[in-house]
Amino acid sequence: MNPISNLENHFSFESVDNLEKRKEALNDAIDTVQAYVKLDHSVAVLSDLADNKSYIFADNFGSFFEMNISGYVIIDSIWEEDIYQRIHPDDLFQRHLLELEFFNFLKNLPPEERLNYNTKCNIRARNSRKEYQYVSHRSFYLKNSSEGGLWLAVCVYNYLFEKLGTSNGIDGKIVNTKTGESFYVSTYINCINLLTSREKEILVLISQGIISKEIAAKLNISINTVNRHRQNIREKLNVTNSIEAVRTAEALHLL
Structure with a gap:
Protein backbone atom coordinates (compact mmCIF):
# COMPACT_ATOMS: atom_id res chain seq x y z
CA MET A 1 0.00 0.00 0.00
CA VAL A 185 -4.65 25.05 0.80
CA SER A 186 -1.10 26.37 0.71
CA THR A 187 -0.55 26.31 4.45
CA TYR A 188 -1.68 23.48 6.67
CA ILE A 189 -3.08 25.36 9.63
CA ASN A 190 -5.29 22.48 10.79
CA CYS A 191 -2.27 20.18 10.98
CA ILE A 192 -0.11 22.64 12.90
CA ASN A 193 -0.64 20.90 16.24
CA LEU A 194 -0.39 17.32 14.98
CA LEU A 195 2.96 16.76 16.70
CA THR A 196 3.99 17.59 20.24
CA SER A 197 7.16 19.59 20.88
CA ARG A 198 8.95 16.39 21.96
CA GLU A 199 7.86 14.57 18.81
CA LYS A 200 9.13 17.46 16.68
CA GLU A 201 12.41 17.41 18.59
CA ILE A 202 12.84 13.69 17.95
CA LEU A 203 11.87 14.02 14.28
CA VAL A 204 14.49 16.73 13.77
CA LEU A 205 17.11 14.38 15.20
CA ILE A 206 15.85 11.59 12.96
CA SER A 207 16.22 13.89 9.95
CA GLN A 208 19.87 14.34 10.92
CA GLY A 209 20.42 10.60 10.70
CA ILE A 210 20.64 10.02 14.46
CA ILE A 211 19.52 6.54 15.54
CA SER A 212 17.13 5.79 18.42
CA LYS A 213 19.85 4.76 20.88
CA GLU A 214 21.71 8.04 20.36
CA ILE A 215 18.48 10.06 20.57
CA ALA A 216 17.68 8.40 23.90
CA ALA A 217 21.09 9.32 25.30
CA LYS A 218 20.92 12.87 23.93
CA LEU A 219 17.46 13.55 25.43
CA ASN A 220 18.07 11.50 28.58
CA ILE A 221 15.08 9.24 28.00
CA SER A 222 14.77 5.48 27.48
CA ILE A 223 15.01 3.89 24.05
CA ASN A 224 11.50 2.48 24.59
CA THR A 225 10.22 6.05 25.00
CA VAL A 226 12.00 7.10 21.80
CA ASN A 227 10.47 4.18 19.89
CA ARG A 228 7.02 5.00 21.26
CA HIS A 229 7.41 8.59 20.05
CA ARG A 230 8.54 7.35 16.65
CA GLN A 231 5.44 5.16 16.39
CA ASN A 232 3.18 8.06 17.40
CA ILE A 233 4.81 10.29 14.78
CA ARG A 234 4.21 7.73 12.04
CA GLU A 235 0.57 7.28 13.07
CA LYS A 236 -0.16 10.99 13.24
CA LEU A 237 1.43 11.68 9.85
CA ASN A 238 -0.06 8.50 8.34
CA VAL A 239 3.22 7.13 7.04
CA THR A 240 5.06 3.86 7.55
CA ASN A 241 8.70 4.89 7.91
CA SER A 242 10.88 7.70 9.20
CA ILE A 243 11.93 8.99 5.78
CA GLU A 244 8.32 9.61 4.81
CA ALA A 245 7.63 11.09 8.25
CA VAL A 246 10.38 13.69 7.78
CA ARG A 247 9.23 14.51 4.24
CA THR A 248 5.59 14.90 5.29
CA ALA A 249 6.42 16.98 8.38
CA GLU A 250 8.62 19.30 6.31
CA ALA A 251 5.88 19.70 3.70
CA LEU A 252 3.39 20.53 6.45
CA HIS A 253 5.86 23.09 7.86
CA LEU A 254 5.92 21.30 11.21
CA LEU A 255 9.69 21.34 11.56
Whole structure:
Protein backbone atom coordinates (compact mmCIF):
# COMPACT_ATOMS: atom_id res chain seq x y z
CA MET A 1 0.00 0.00 0.00
CA ASN A 2 1.25 3.46 -0.85
CA PRO A 3 2.03 4.94 2.59
CA ILE A 4 1.33 8.55 1.69
CA SER A 5 -2.30 7.71 0.96
CA ASN A 6 -2.76 6.00 4.33
CA LEU A 7 -5.25 7.71 6.66
CA GLU A 8 -6.32 4.47 8.32
CA ASN A 9 -4.94 5.38 11.71
CA HIS A 10 -7.19 8.43 11.89
CA PHE A 11 -10.20 6.53 10.61
CA SER A 12 -9.81 3.79 13.20
CA PHE A 13 -10.77 6.27 15.95
CA GLU A 14 -14.01 7.31 14.27
CA SER A 15 -17.25 6.23 15.97
CA VAL A 16 -19.44 4.08 13.70
CA ASP A 17 -22.88 2.52 14.01
CA ASN A 18 -23.74 -1.15 14.30
CA LEU A 19 -23.73 -3.35 11.20
CA GLU A 20 -27.48 -3.37 10.64
CA LYS A 21 -27.77 0.40 10.74
CA ARG A 22 -24.75 0.81 8.45
CA LYS A 23 -26.08 -1.66 5.89
CA GLU A 24 -29.19 0.35 5.08
CA ALA A 25 -27.27 3.65 4.85
CA LEU A 26 -24.57 2.03 2.70
CA ASN A 27 -27.13 0.71 0.21
CA ASP A 28 -28.61 4.21 -0.09
CA ALA A 29 -25.13 5.64 -0.63
CA ILE A 30 -24.34 3.07 -3.34
CA ASP A 31 -27.53 4.03 -5.20
CA THR A 32 -26.70 7.74 -4.85
CA VAL A 33 -23.12 7.43 -6.12
CA GLN A 34 -24.10 5.10 -8.95
CA ALA A 35 -26.72 7.58 -10.17
CA TYR A 36 -24.28 10.50 -9.86
CA VAL A 37 -21.55 8.73 -11.86
CA LYS A 38 -24.01 7.97 -14.62
CA LEU A 39 -25.01 11.63 -14.75
CA ASP A 40 -21.47 12.98 -14.45
CA HIS A 41 -19.82 10.32 -16.70
CA SER A 42 -17.03 10.11 -14.11
CA VAL A 43 -15.24 7.51 -12.00
CA ALA A 44 -16.09 7.45 -8.30
CA VAL A 45 -14.80 5.50 -5.34
CA LEU A 46 -17.09 5.09 -2.33
CA SER A 47 -15.03 3.99 0.67
CA ASP A 48 -16.58 2.36 3.72
CA LEU A 49 -14.18 3.28 6.52
CA ALA A 50 -15.83 0.88 8.98
CA ASP A 51 -15.54 -2.26 6.84
CA ASN A 52 -12.35 -1.33 4.95
CA LYS A 53 -14.03 -1.78 1.56
CA SER A 54 -14.45 0.40 -1.50
CA TYR A 55 -17.06 0.42 -4.24
CA ILE A 56 -15.74 1.64 -7.59
CA PHE A 57 -18.12 3.02 -10.20
CA ALA A 58 -17.18 4.04 -13.74
CA ASP A 59 -18.97 5.66 -16.65
CA ASN A 60 -17.32 7.21 -19.75
CA PHE A 61 -14.26 8.45 -17.87
CA GLY A 62 -13.49 4.83 -17.00
CA SER A 63 -11.85 4.48 -20.43
CA PHE A 64 -9.15 6.92 -19.24
CA PHE A 65 -8.10 4.37 -16.62
CA GLU A 66 -8.83 1.45 -18.96
CA MET A 67 -11.67 0.32 -16.72
CA ASN A 68 -14.40 -2.01 -17.85
CA ILE A 69 -16.98 -1.90 -15.08
CA SER A 70 -20.61 -2.89 -15.22
CA GLY A 71 -22.42 -1.50 -12.19
CA TYR A 72 -19.60 -1.43 -9.65
CA VAL A 73 -16.75 -3.52 -8.30
CA ILE A 74 -15.83 -4.06 -4.65
CA ILE A 75 -12.27 -4.10 -3.35
CA ASP A 76 -11.06 -5.03 0.14
CA SER A 77 -9.39 -1.70 0.80
CA ILE A 78 -10.35 1.93 1.26
CA TRP A 79 -7.55 2.89 -1.15
CA GLU A 80 -7.96 2.65 -4.92
CA GLU A 81 -4.39 1.45 -5.53
CA ASP A 82 -4.91 0.70 -9.24
CA ILE A 83 -5.75 4.38 -9.75
CA TYR A 84 -3.03 5.63 -7.39
CA GLN A 85 -0.41 3.82 -9.46
CA ARG A 86 -1.39 5.99 -12.42
CA ILE A 87 -1.05 9.29 -10.53
CA HIS A 88 2.22 11.21 -10.70
CA PRO A 89 4.10 10.53 -7.41
CA ASP A 90 4.56 14.24 -6.66
CA ASP A 91 0.85 14.90 -7.14
CA LEU A 92 -0.12 11.86 -5.08
CA PHE A 93 2.01 13.19 -2.22
CA GLN A 94 0.42 16.65 -2.48
CA ARG A 95 -3.02 15.07 -2.59
CA HIS A 96 -2.17 13.19 0.61
CA LEU A 97 -1.28 16.46 2.34
CA LEU A 98 -4.53 18.03 1.13
CA GLU A 99 -6.58 15.10 2.45
CA LEU A 100 -4.76 15.19 5.78
CA GLU A 101 -5.51 18.91 6.13
CA PHE A 102 -9.11 18.31 5.04
CA PHE A 103 -9.64 15.59 7.65
CA ASN A 104 -8.29 17.77 10.46
CA PHE A 105 -10.28 20.76 9.15
CA LEU A 106 -13.52 18.75 9.30
CA LYS A 107 -12.79 17.46 12.80
CA ASN A 108 -12.91 21.07 14.01
CA LEU A 109 -16.47 21.49 12.65
CA PRO A 110 -19.80 20.33 14.09
CA PRO A 111 -20.77 16.98 12.49
CA GLU A 112 -23.79 18.50 10.76
CA GLU A 113 -21.55 20.96 8.87
CA ARG A 114 -18.87 18.53 7.69
CA LEU A 115 -20.82 17.14 4.75
CA ASN A 116 -21.03 20.62 3.19
CA TYR A 117 -17.33 20.59 2.28
CA ASN A 118 -15.19 18.88 -0.32
CA THR A 119 -11.70 19.11 -1.71
CA LYS A 120 -10.87 19.94 -5.29
CA CYS A 121 -7.53 19.62 -7.06
CA ASN A 122 -5.92 18.91 -10.41
CA ILE A 123 -3.60 15.93 -10.63
CA ARG A 124 -1.53 14.34 -13.34
CA ALA A 125 -2.53 10.78 -14.20
CA ARG A 126 -1.44 8.40 -16.94
CA ASN A 127 -4.08 7.90 -19.61
CA SER A 128 -4.59 4.80 -21.75
CA ARG A 129 -1.64 5.93 -23.93
CA LYS A 130 0.58 5.97 -20.79
CA GLU A 131 0.93 9.76 -21.03
CA TYR A 132 0.43 12.09 -18.08
CA GLN A 133 -2.66 14.26 -18.39
CA TYR A 134 -4.26 16.59 -15.85
CA VAL A 135 -7.55 15.31 -14.47
CA SER A 136 -9.98 16.65 -11.89
CA HIS A 137 -10.09 15.09 -8.44
CA ARG A 138 -12.69 15.81 -5.74
CA SER A 139 -13.26 14.20 -2.37
CA PHE A 140 -15.92 14.51 0.30
CA TYR A 141 -17.65 12.57 3.05
CA LEU A 142 -21.13 11.37 2.19
CA LYS A 143 -22.20 10.11 5.61
CA ASN A 144 -21.44 10.60 9.27
CA SER A 145 -22.31 7.90 11.76
CA SER A 146 -25.15 8.71 14.15
CA GLU A 147 -22.45 9.54 16.71
CA GLY A 148 -20.80 12.03 14.36
CA GLY A 149 -17.88 9.92 13.15
CA LEU A 150 -16.74 10.33 9.56
CA TRP A 151 -17.76 7.13 7.82
CA LEU A 152 -18.43 7.05 4.05
CA ALA A 153 -15.89 8.86 1.86
CA VAL A 154 -16.13 9.54 -1.86
CA CYS A 155 -13.46 10.39 -4.44
CA VAL A 156 -14.50 11.49 -7.92
CA TYR A 157 -12.20 11.53 -10.96
CA ASN A 158 -13.06 13.13 -14.28
CA TYR A 159 -11.65 15.04 -17.23
CA LEU A 160 -10.42 18.53 -16.42
CA PHE A 161 -12.85 20.77 -18.28
CA GLU A 162 -11.56 24.10 -17.01
CA LYS A 163 -8.39 25.86 -18.10
CA LEU A 164 -5.37 25.39 -15.87
CA GLY A 165 -4.23 28.44 -13.92
CA THR A 166 -0.69 29.55 -13.33
CA SER A 167 -0.29 28.20 -9.81
CA ASN A 168 2.12 25.38 -9.08
CA GLY A 169 1.29 21.96 -7.69
CA ILE A 170 -2.16 20.43 -7.64
CA ASP A 171 -4.03 23.69 -7.05
CA GLY A 172 -5.74 22.13 -4.05
CA LYS A 173 -8.57 23.84 -2.25
CA ILE A 174 -11.40 23.16 0.19
CA VAL A 175 -14.86 24.19 -0.98
CA ASN A 176 -18.11 24.77 0.88
CA THR A 177 -20.60 23.52 -1.69
CA LYS A 178 -23.50 25.01 0.25
CA THR A 179 -22.25 28.62 0.27
CA GLY A 180 -19.75 28.63 -2.60
CA GLU A 181 -16.94 29.74 -0.27
CA SER A 182 -13.54 28.21 -1.06
CA PHE A 183 -9.94 28.64 -0.03
CA TYR A 184 -6.68 27.33 -1.42
CA VAL A 185 -4.65 25.05 0.80
CA SER A 186 -1.10 26.37 0.71
CA THR A 187 -0.55 26.31 4.45
CA TYR A 188 -1.68 23.48 6.67
CA ILE A 189 -3.08 25.36 9.63
CA ASN A 190 -5.29 22.48 10.79
CA CYS A 191 -2.27 20.18 10.98
CA ILE A 192 -0.11 22.64 12.90
CA ASN A 193 -0.64 20.90 16.24
CA LEU A 194 -0.39 17.32 14.98
CA LEU A 195 2.96 16.76 16.70
CA THR A 196 3.99 17.59 20.24
CA SER A 197 7.16 19.59 20.88
CA ARG A 198 8.95 16.39 21.96
CA GLU A 199 7.86 14.57 18.81
CA LYS A 200 9.13 17.46 16.68
CA GLU A 201 12.41 17.41 18.59
CA ILE A 202 12.84 13.69 17.95
CA LEU A 203 11.87 14.02 14.28
CA VAL A 204 14.49 16.73 13.77
CA LEU A 205 17.11 14.38 15.20
CA ILE A 206 15.85 11.59 12.96
CA SER A 207 16.22 13.89 9.95
CA GLN A 208 19.87 14.34 10.92
CA GLY A 209 20.42 10.60 10.70
CA ILE A 210 20.64 10.02 14.46
CA ILE A 211 19.52 6.54 15.54
CA SER A 212 17.13 5.79 18.42
CA LYS A 213 19.85 4.76 20.88
CA GLU A 214 21.71 8.04 20.36
CA ILE A 215 18.48 10.06 20.57
CA ALA A 216 17.68 8.40 23.90
CA ALA A 217 21.09 9.32 25.30
CA LYS A 218 20.92 12.87 23.93
CA LEU A 219 17.46 13.55 25.43
CA ASN A 220 18.07 11.50 28.58
CA ILE A 221 15.08 9.24 28.00
CA SER A 222 14.77 5.48 27.48
CA ILE A 223 15.01 3.89 24.05
CA ASN A 224 11.50 2.48 24.59
CA THR A 225 10.22 6.05 25.00
CA VAL A 226 12.00 7.10 21.80
CA ASN A 227 10.47 4.18 19.89
CA ARG A 228 7.02 5.00 21.26
CA HIS A 229 7.41 8.59 20.05
CA ARG A 230 8.54 7.35 16.65
CA GLN A 231 5.44 5.16 16.39
CA ASN A 232 3.18 8.06 17.40
CA ILE A 233 4.81 10.29 14.78
CA ARG A 234 4.21 7.73 12.04
CA GLU A 235 0.57 7.28 13.07
CA LYS A 236 -0.16 10.99 13.24
CA LEU A 237 1.43 11.68 9.85
CA ASN A 238 -0.06 8.50 8.34
CA VAL A 239 3.22 7.13 7.04
CA THR A 240 5.06 3.86 7.55
CA ASN A 241 8.70 4.89 7.91
CA SER A 242 10.88 7.70 9.20
CA ILE A 243 11.93 8.99 5.78
CA GLU A 244 8.32 9.61 4.81
CA ALA A 245 7.63 11.09 8.25
CA VAL A 246 10.38 13.69 7.78
CA ARG A 247 9.23 14.51 4.24
CA THR A 248 5.59 14.90 5.29
CA ALA A 249 6.42 16.98 8.38
CA GLU A 250 8.62 19.30 6.31
CA ALA A 251 5.88 19.70 3.70
CA LEU A 252 3.39 20.53 6.45
CA HIS A 253 5.86 23.09 7.86
CA LEU A 254 5.92 21.30 11.21
CA LEU A 255 9.69 21.34 11.56
